[in-house]
Amino acid sequence: MRHVLPAGRAVVSRGARAAAMGSSAGAGAGDPGGNPTVGRLREIFRGGGDAADGWEKSWETGVTPWDLGKPTPIIEHLVKSGTLPKGRALVPGCGMGYDVVALASPERFVVGLEISNIAAEKAKQWSSSLPNADWFSFLIADFFKWRPSEPFDLIFDYTFFCALDPSMRLAWAETVSRLLKPDGELITLIYLISDQEGGPPYNNTVADYQNVLEPLGFKAVWMEDNELAIKPRKGFEKLGRWKRCGRRQSSL
Numbered sequence: 001m002r003h004v005l006p007a008g009r010a011v012v013s014r015g016a017r018a019a020a021m022g023s024s025a026g027a028g029a030g031d032p033g034g035n036p037t038v039g040r041l042r043e044i045f046r047g048g049g050d051a052a053d054g055w056e057k058s059w060e061t062g063v064t065p066w067d068l069g070k071p072t073p074i075i076e077h078l079v080k081s082g083t084l085p086k087g088r089a090l091v092p093g094c095g096m097g098y099d100v101v102a103l104a105s106p107e108r109f110v111v112g113l114e115i116s117n118i119a120a121e122k123a124k125q126w127s128s129s130l131p132n133a134d135w136f137s138f139l140i141a142d143f144f145k146w147r148p149s150e151p152f153d154l155i156f157d158y159t160f161f162c163a164l165d166p167s168m169r170l171a172w173a174e175t176v177s178r179l180l181k182p183d184g185e186l187i188t189l190i191y192l193i194s195d196q197e198g199g200p201p202y203n204n205t206v207a208d209y210q211n212v213l214e215p216l217g218f219k220a221v222w223m224e225d226n227e228l229a230i231k232p233r234k235g236f237e238k239l240g241r242w243k244r245c246g247r248r249q250s251s252l
């Protein structure tokens with residue numbers, strides 16, 4: 001174990017936070033968070049309704065302020081480091097699937113899971129003829145309801161936890177626990193948000209992860225600032241690597 005940081009976070013301005021989320025879609029003034037695309041995303045989700053419809057609409061209308069247009073650099077670094085579990089990996093809420101593709105290799109088959117048909121189709125479109133295409137697949141399913149035939153050695157969450165309504169966090173942890181092998185690893189690239197009203201993305205802290213994961217026996221064996229975060233997200237991301245150390249398992 002390297003070291004585990006306290007569950008705190010830097011306080012940043014609302015404008016800076018929203019600019020970070022809109023890094024690829026063009027941050028700027030025009031909505032309460034300072035980013036018009038995040039504002040449009042909120043608008044889609046405002047008024048309740050089915051979250052799945054909200055995500056489909058955001059993809060349909062091209063309101064995807066989270067999209068980096070490439071894998072997150074820390075994933076490429078971790079792949080190169082050779083420290084990631086091999087076997088089967090899952091990326092829930094994978095969006096365009098750049099991280100799915102970056103993780104996939106003959107030693108590691110990766111499933112990119114998406115609730116949005118459009119996102120999954122887009123992901124398939126750009127990636128299907130890549131040299132490592134035999135080592136990943138994109139599936140359309142609701143993370144919370146999906147029942148795969150086999151559990152996973154690795155689950156990678158990036159901007160999925162923070163995209164979910166906070167009332168779903170316990171279910172998120174239970175589902176992670178159900179889908180992960182007992183000795184599997186959960187990697188959370190935590191996108192820290194502290195000053196937003198509503199969401200997505202929703203405010204979250206490292207403690208929010210600890211609160212739902214630790215009762216299920218998970219412990220962070222690594223929790224550090226993500227030094228490889230893209231520039232607008234620098235200082236807002238922490239890399240958490242979690243293993244099950246306790247005996248309690250999911251009750252789902």
Ligand SMILES: C[S@@+](CC[C@H](N)C(=O)[O-])C[C@H]1O[C@@H](n2cnc3c(N)ncnc32)[C@H](O)[C@@H]1O
Binds near residue numbers: 066095114116
């Ligand atoms: C904020 S985006 C993040 C996408 C991707 N991880 C990235 O960083 O580019 C969240 C994604 O989760 C998907 N999603 C939301 N709820 C889901 C669910 N219950 N099951 C599977 N995917 C879901 C959405 O369609 C959306 O593409």
